[in-house]
Amino acid sequence: MRFAVVVFPGSNCDHDAYYAITHVLGQQAAFVWHKDRSLAGADVVILPGGFSHGDYLRTGAIARFSPIMTAVREFAAAGGPVLGICNGFQILLECGLLPGAMLRNRDVKFHCEFVGLRVERTDTPFTSQCAVGQVLRLPIAHGEGNYFAPAETIAELEAGGRIVFRYANLAGEATERANPNGALDNIAGICNEARNVVGLMPHPERACETLVGSADGLVVFESVVHALAARGVLQAVSR
Amino acid sequence: MTHLGPGSAGDAATVAQHGLTREEYARIVDLLGREPNLTELGLFSVMWSEHCSYKSSRVHLRTLPTEGAGVLQGPGENAGAVDIGDGLAAVFKIESHNHPSFIEPYQGAATGVGGIIRDIFTMGARPIALLDSLRFGPLEDRRNRRIVRGVVSGIGGYGNSIGIPTVGGEVMFDESYNGNPLVNVFCLGIARHDAIVKGQASGVGNPVYYVGAKTGRDGIHGATMASAEFDETSADKRPTVQVGDPFMEKLLLEACLEVMQAGAVVGVQDMGAAGLTCSTCETGSRGGVGVEIDVARVPQREPGMTPYEIMLSESQERMLLIVKRGREAEVERIFEKWDLHAVRIGEVTADGLLRVRQHGTLVAEVPNRALTEEAPLYRRPMAEPEGRDVLQKVRRDQLGPLPQPTDALLTLLGSPTVASKHWIYRQYDTMVRTNTIAETGLTAGVVRVKGTRRALAMSVDGNGRYCLLDPRQGARLAVAEAARNVACAGARPIGATNCLNFGNPERPDIMWQFAEAVAGIGEACRALEVPITGGNVSLYNETDGCAILPTPVIGVVGLLEDAATVLTRVFPSAGLEIVLLGEGLGELGGSEYLKTLHGLLQGRPPVIDLARERALQRLLVESASTGVIRSAHDTAEGGLAVALAECCFDAGGLGADVSVPGAPSDGDVDRLAATLFGESASRVLVSVAPDRVEAFVAAARSAGVPATRIGRTGGSGIRIAVDGTVAIECAVADAEARWNGCLARWLDGRAA
Numbered sequence: 001m002r003f004a005v006v007v008f009p010g011s012n013c014d015h016d017a018y019y020a021i022t023h024v025l026g027q028q029a030a031f032v033w034h035k036d037r038s039l040a041g042a043d044v045v046i047l048p049g050g051f052s053h054g055d056y057l058r059t060g061a062i063a064r065f066s067p068i069m070t071a072v073r074e075f076a077a078a079g080g081p082v083l084g085i086c087n088g089f090q091i092l093l094e095c096g097l098l099p100g101a102m103l104r105n106r107d108v109k110f111h112c113e114f115v116g117l118r119v120e121r122t123d124t125p126f127t128s129q130c131a132v133g134q135v136l137r138l139p140i141a142h143g144e145g146n147y148f149a150p151a152e153t154i155a156e157l158e159a160g161g162r163i164v165f166r167y168a169n170l171a172g173e174a175t176e177r178a179n180p181n182g183a184l185d186n187i188a189g190i191c192n193e194a195r196n197v198v199g200l201m202p203h204p205e206r207a208c209e210t211l212v213g214s215a216d217g218l219v220v221f222e223s224v225v226h227a228l229a230a231r232g233v234l235q236a237v238s239r
Numbered sequence: 240m241t242h243l244g245p246g247s248a249g250d251a252a253t254v255a256q257h258g259l260t261r262e263e264y265a266r267i268v269d270l271l272g273r274e275p276n277l278t279e280l281g282l283f284s285v286m287w288s289e290h291c292s293y294k295s296s297r298v299h300l301r302t303l304p305t306e307g308a309g310v311l312q313g314p315g316e317n318a319g320a321v322d323i324g325d326g327l328a329a330v331f332k333i334e335s336h337n338h339p340s341f342i343e344p345y346q347g348a349a350t351g352v353g354g355i356i357r358d359i360f361t362m363g364a365r366p367i368a369l370l371d372s373l374r375f376g377p378l379e380d381r382r383n384r385r386i387v388r389g390v391v392s393g394i395g396g397y398g399n400s401i402g403i404p405t406v407g408g409e410v411m412f413d414e415s416y417n418g419n420p421l422v423n424v425f426c427l428g429i430a431r432h433d434a435i436v437k438g439q440a441s442g443v444g445n446p447v448y449y450v451g452a453k454t455g456r457d458g459i460h461g462a463t464m465a466s467a468e469f470d471e472t473s474a475d476k477r478p479t480v481q482v483g484d485p486f487m488e489k490l491l492l493e494a495c496l497e498v499m500q501a502g503a504v505v506g507v508q509d510m511g512a513a514g515l516t517c518s519t520c521e522t523g524s525r526g527g528v529g530v531e532i533d534v535a536r537v538p539q540r541e542p543g544m545t546p547y548e549i550m551l552s553e554s555q556e557r558m559l560l561i562v563k564r565g566r567e568a569e570v571e572r573i574f575e576k577w578d579l580h581a582v583r584i585g586e587v588t589a590d591g592l593l594r595v596r597q598h599g600t601l602v603a604e605v606p607n608r609a610l611t612e613e614a615p616l617y618r619r620p621m622a623e624p625e626g627r628d629v630l631q632k633v634r635r636d637q638l639g640p641l642p643q644p645t646d647a648l649l650t651l652l653g654s655p656t657v658a659s660k661h662w663i664y665r666q667y668d669t670m671v672r673t674n675t676i677a678e679t680g681l682t683a684g685v686v687r688v689k690g691t692r693r694a695l696a697m698s699v700d701g702n703g704r705y706c707l708l709d710p711r712q713g714a715r716l717a718v719a720e721a722a723r724n725v726a727c728a729g730a731r732p733i734g735a736t737n738c739l740n741f742g743n744p745e746r747p748d749i750m751w752q753f754a755e756a757v758a759g760i761g762e763a764c765r766a767l768e769v770p771i772t773g774g775n776v777s778l779y780n781e782t783d784g785c786a787i788l789p790t791p792v793i794g795v796v797g798l799l800e801d802a803a804t805v806l807t808r809v810f811p812s813a814g815l816e817i818v819l820l821g822e823g824l825g826e827l828g829g830s831e832y833l834k835t836l837h838g839l840l841q842g843r844p845p846v847i848d849l850a851r852e853r854a855l856q857r858l859l860v861e862s863a864s865t866g867v868i869r870s871a872h873d874t875a876e877g878g879l880a881v882a883l884a885e886c887c888f889d890a891g892g893l894g895a896d897v898s899v900p901g902a903p904s905d906g907d908v909d910r911l912a913a914t915l916f917g918e919s920a921s922r923v924l925v926s927v928a929p930d931r932v933e934a935f936v937a938a939a940r941s942a943g944v945p946a947t948r949i950g951r952t953g954g955s956g957i958r959i960a961v962d963g964t965v966a967i968e969c970a971v972a973d974a975e976a977r978w979n980g981c982l983a984r985w986l987d988g989r990a991a
Contacts, residue, residue: 009486009490009578010486010489011579012400012401012402012671012672013402013671015672016671016672016949019689033576037648048400049400051401051402051486051672053486054400054484054485054487055400055486056486095290105986109392109669110396110668111665111666112664112665112666112667112669112670113665114677115925139670139677141399141668141670141984143399189930201305205673206673208673209686211676212670212673212674212675212676212677212687213670213675213676213677
């Protein structure tokens, strides 16, 4: 199975995603430069974290104009699994593949820490191997992760079962205290209507080995491998 | 030499404006065999500034031990390098950005981070970790709170964006830093031995390239600013502080590493202090060649810049590359990929001169060596400050009524220097690049080395109070503590870097402090076998004639053979035996206790037996690798009581119950306080499983390390008995709340 890790100028979690996929998960991955126009036959696309273009405008606002994003949109439209992590999530919001926007964290400070993340839905390729209500311990590292959308959008997301992750305590309660950034309804990750495009603020790629603090993030990548295998992609690659 | 543009710059006012003395000017005339023009005077003024030339400090720095089995690169390059096995090297250095951080905290700190990162990747190393050593004035003063907030967000703003984790550091507060905060940033990178690139020009005819941000009028004479004290007009110096662009530096970092990996360059140097001047003459001087450039080709941010301004600008995020002839197209292509424009501005020549042209017209011509090696060297007068004997004595009658020990502990835990720094480091990305060992309660920053089983531990330490009272002893203690912190994580110290922050070296008492401190560093580094591979000196840290505490900060790097054996300070479970390694001598001099509880900065700092310290560190490394000790924490500010409390924090409220003998002396103050809060060196609290404790204690003693079983982990309280009588008793939860809440209480939710 082949993962494409898109590299924007200013991406800084690209190597981390690559390492998790290749060294920990044992799958294939390739970096795809943002000026490329082709995903080179990838089965999964990762938009990694970082500060694309310095995030000097709104986070992710410039990256959406990169040539590769046309290919990413087409890939997503064709049902290909796309995961946006942190800045990658912000890019997905900016390019309209996911609804809503990010505000600065409610205390207007950057936060880097482990948080609890409750899995709300397992019917996405990136959560297929999770259990509903399972709490993952993953790190966040962002200054603008305060998810916001109009009430009707939130209602739509809720009704469509598109809220994939919520910040929660270890008991699985999505409390105000467990919410690190003020995100509406403790929303940490969402998906599109077709469920193949998922964005989340926490970093599963940073939590794939206990040595660096947690291996809870691995299930996100295992899920997509499993989901694609179920669709016969593995066989297609090995043939 | 009339063709060298505006004539002689030798009038007294111009020379003085450039921070040069008459004698220095005469030396310039002597070296050139003529009067310099204004541009040349500018080159000399920045290169001969204290900041670039180390003219007051070099004679002392030369005494430091810089060699050792593992040293691949000692001082003199952009950073030092030490072997870490498997053909890999740790490349590291610490640098100060004190003056700019006072003038403009956010940008000053941010560009400090940017500067040291450039020093590391310039060597061909991939930067993977940052540490900060910070000193601020007390938080009671809102100006200091503003500086703290600005510095912390500046460090985060730069490091988080460029994607290099800040994995540790230390912060202390003292009135002496009121007008003069210290921002010392340490960076470590990894390189293959054979891929280390030096800041040298070579190969006559090789092209010289400029890449990165455009040159503007910012930071002109920044190096000169950093070589003078502050006074009430310092705010006017704001324009000499540069603005950082971490995005630009991220592009430079990736592109430069790619170019270096391709083997297309012979030398690289970043443009930091003294910008284009420093990078050209230093690379030329190191390589024994000349460098000729045309400033008209330098990308400029604004029109009408003079050669003087272009040469002296300290605009950030710029690099100078000496490219192999014939590889130009390849280099340009790599930079284009990253949307950077590499511009050929000149070439390497054979004549040893820095020759500057503008549109072909010669505007400056100076031997590279005259700007570098032949800079003045001073043996400045030194004098031991008067009244030290009074300062070093503490009398009981100077103290008011003694607080209850439990209250004293709680007060110390809630004082900014001792309290948890979580408020600060939560704002830093500590994990990006997925190397950071995320255990809570590490005594050092620890990153694994991908592709190996190893990890690197690193710590920065320095105690200005000790150094005021006895600079030599204070410096020895700083080296020992940095190395001990690394050893407490289970790592063997392999190299060190230093950042020496002092006042005005033209004052004999300050110069004496400096010389004594350097001597102390040398003694400790030799005894502990940690060579100094480079560093930085920051002098003139004074505001309105009031100097900071002499603050040598030592960064030590250690190697952990197996990353999985890393230790933290936290007691991992109940029922473990607590063993005190080393012994308390009842030394309260220079302690946090005297300062915080009694407002006194007096006494003699703790003594240190370096041979015993070395035995202690070896024991720690050995015992960590075999797993016999389960946690380790040294006693530092606040002594035994604070250290024991800290071992109970971040552990879900697990407590400890210990009993210790009273200290042998009363520290001239109070035996109980000296026992609990004295800061005797070379002491570490470790926890050991009960079935292994006897053998461990015996092994420690035979290694020459005093070892005493003092109690057990368990319960939810902290209890310390002295000579059989309970002196301290409190709930872990209460103590931890004090410790955790301090910085947030000061820094959140108050009017700026």
